[in-house]
Amino acid sequence: MADKATIIVQSGYMDNLYSALIIGTGALSMGMDVSMYFTFWGLERLKKGQLDAGPLSRMNLLGLGKWMMKHKMRQSNVRTLEELLQDFAELGGKILACDMTMEIMGIGREDLRDDVISDYCAVGTYIKEARESEITLFI
């Protein structure tokens, strides 16, 4: 049975999303099973059309910092968040949306990207997976 990596994506910052997806796709590429649990601000990114909406966690400079970062990424031919998300799903990664966050923040299933979300769940599911995982991360 393959090793597992479980990642909680709680923040909605662009750089944090990149880290989560690069680590997630990296782990899948090394033969691990990977689950990503989206909560709070991370779940906002799974709303339709909102994947790119996060600011940088630092040096956002009212959007200028984010623009510069995206510019550098384009120059270095870095994949977009959407492409990384598709790669993640294609390689068998699981994307889970937190029920509780949805309730608190008034997010309905119809608001979210059901094309990429594998399942909706609560903390018990996360704990069950996390306790069996070699890698657990909180991003």
Added chain:
Amino acid sequence: MGNEETITELNVTGETCPVPLVETRKAVRKAQPGDIIEVSGDHPASKEEIPMAVESLQLKLLSVEETENGWIIRIKIPEDTDG
């Protein structure tokens, strides 16, 4: 005579992390036991990372060759694995 071996060529020149690794993984998933995948690229870190993934995935690393523009890594899918 010899076995029917499919050789898949994957060119990830110009791609940065994590693309070479991700595309290699996708190619491995599509390949059949006995197939050979030839990945060519120029990202320095991937020259180290792809052999690591090959080991993790329990595939066979045939060769790592430096070229003028970068590197070529040859991978064989073992006969008794399901990728």
